[in-house]
Amino acid sequence: MATEAEWQPITHLLTQWRIRSQYAQYCHFAAANHLRKLHYYLGIPSIFLSTLVGTSIFATLEQHNGDKWMRIAVGLISVLAAGLSTIQTFLRFEERAERHRTAGTQYSKLGRIMEQFYLLYHSYEIMELHRLISEIREQLDDLDKNSPEIPQHIWARRTELVSSSTQTYDISQCVSSSLKESGHV
Numbered sequence: 001m002a003t004e005a006e007w008q009p010i011t012h013l014l015t016q017w018r019i020r021s022q023y024a025q026y027c028h029f030a031a032a033n034h035l036r037k038l039h040y041y042l043g044i045p046s047i048f049l050s051t052l053v054g055t056s057i058f059a060t061l062e063q064h065n066g067d068k069w070m071r072i073a074v075g076l077i078s079v080l081a082a083g084l085s086t087i088q089t090f091l092r093f094e095e096r097a098e099r100h101r102t103a104g105t106q107y108s109k110l111g112r113i114m115e116q117f118y119l120l121y122h123s124y125e126i127m128e129l130h131r132l133i134s135e136i137r138e139q140l141d142d143l144d145k146n147s148p149e150i151p152q153h154i155w156a157r158r159t160e161l162v163s164s165s166t167q168t169y170d171i172s173q174c175v176s177s178s179l180k181e182s183g184h185v
Helices: 004-062 068-091 093-123 126-146 152-164 171-182
Strands: none
Touching: 004 068, 004 093, 004 126, 004 152, 068 093, 093 126
C-alpha cells in the first residue's frame, strides 16, 4: 500500500487536474448555453420573418396591383429571413452546443473518477497508483484533444471568476468532508 509520503505528490497532481477539469467543465457548459441562445436568437426571428413573408405574399397576390412599397418590404423581409436561416445553418449553433455539452459532461465524469480514486487510494500498491494516474492522464489528454475549442470570451470570464474567488479546491479536503458527512470516518 502507498504511504502518505508517496501519496502526497499524487494528491497534489489530482488536485491540479481536478481544478483544470472543473474549469473546462464550466467553460464547456457555458459555451453550450451561449451557442444554444444564439441558435434561438437567429432561429426564432427567421421563423417569424418567414411566416410573415408567406402571409404577405398571399395578401399581395390577392391584390394584383399591390402597393410598390409593400412588395419591396416583402422582398426585403424575405431576403432577411433567408439570410438568418442561412447563417444559422452555416454556423451550426445547435450542433456545436451539443458538442460542448458532451465535453462538459465528460470532464464532470472524469472529475468524479478522480474523487473516487482518491477515496480508494489506500487499497492500491504504489505501482497500481501510477498506472491509474497514467490512465487518468490519458483520458484527460484525449478529452482535451477531442473537445471543441472554448470561445475566448467564455474562457476569459471564467478566469475573472476564479481570480476574484478566494476559495481553492483541495481534493483531499472535499473527500474528507464527504466521508465525515456520510459517517465513514
